[in-house]
Amino acid sequence: MNKKVLMQRRLVAMQNHTFAVDTFKILRTKILKQLKLNNWNSFGITSPTKNAGKTMISVNLALVMAMEFNQTILLVDMDLRKPKIGWYFDINITAGLKDCIVSDKPLSEILIKPDIDRLFILPGKGQVSNSSEMITSPKMHHLVNEFKNYYQPQITIFNLPAVLDSDDVLASMDYYDAMLLIIEEGGNKPDEVKDSLKMLADINLLGTVLNKSENLPSHQNY
Numbered sequence: 001m002n003k004k005v006l007m008q009r010r011l012v013a014m015q016n017h018t019f020a021v022d023t024f025k026i027l028r029t030k031i032l033k034q035l036k037l038n039n040w041n042s043f044g045i046t047s048p049t050k051n052a053g054k055t056m057i058s059v060n061l062a063l064v065m066a067m068e069f070n071q072t073i074l075l076v077d078m079d080l081r082k083p084k085i086g087w088y089f090d091i092n093i094t095a096g097l098k099d100c101i102v103s104d105k106p107l108s109e110i111l112i113k114p115d116i117d118r119l120f121i122l123p124g125k126g127q128v129s130n131s132s133e134m135i136t137s138p139k140m141h142h143l144v145n146e147f148k149n150y151y152q153p154q155i156t157i158f159n160l161p162a163v164l165d166s167d168d169v170l171a172s173m174d175y176y177d178a179m180l181l182i183i184e185e186g187g188n189k190p191d192e193v194k195d196s197l198k199m200l201a202d203i204n205l206l207g208t209v210l211n212k213s214e215n216l217p218s219h220q221n222y
Helices: 003-008 019-038 054-066 097-102 131-135 138-148 168-175 190-199
Strands: 042-046 072-077 119-122 154-159 178-184 204-211
Touching (some): 019 054, 019 178, 019 204, 042 054, 042 168, 054 072, 054 119, 054 154, 072 138, 097 138, 131 168, 138 154, 138 168, 178 190
Parallel strands (some): 042 154, 042 178, 072 119, 178 204
């Protein structure tokens, strides 16, 4: 991996001792406490609408969680309509999650181990038009059970599409224990946030993250 390219693509967790890294570490610690308290080991990340930065949050959160020495992190790109995790890591994706379902490719041939300790990626490739039907298929259920037990101990992070753009998030809720909602400051309207929370009422909510904020975190000058 070219670290310069990763930085250009906003993998800020690759930096050392910056307020951006500290912000993700604070988020990591808050999430890990909730996971441990409730005996959860998986969660999804979504947003009300597209372009809120949920995938950027997903990859950086996976990076800082992998810095913990007692757990393996599996980052799954379940945004079947617009997978982008491979782009963030500057990885040439030859096959993805869809190929495990459609072409019966073994999970071992799809999983990617980047040059980052304790981090594994299950990428996406190509666009899927019948994404919600694929998500609820028996093959997907079997695959999710397989990769969630592939490494132990493990935390599985699902990068999901926007909750208001399709029924994919609703269709996938059985696969993870909780949800993190990313809100775009200036981009998401209050009604969009309210509608998203209503749609997520049946899943445990870890909390919300305000992205693209004009105000820097209060701890920056600590």
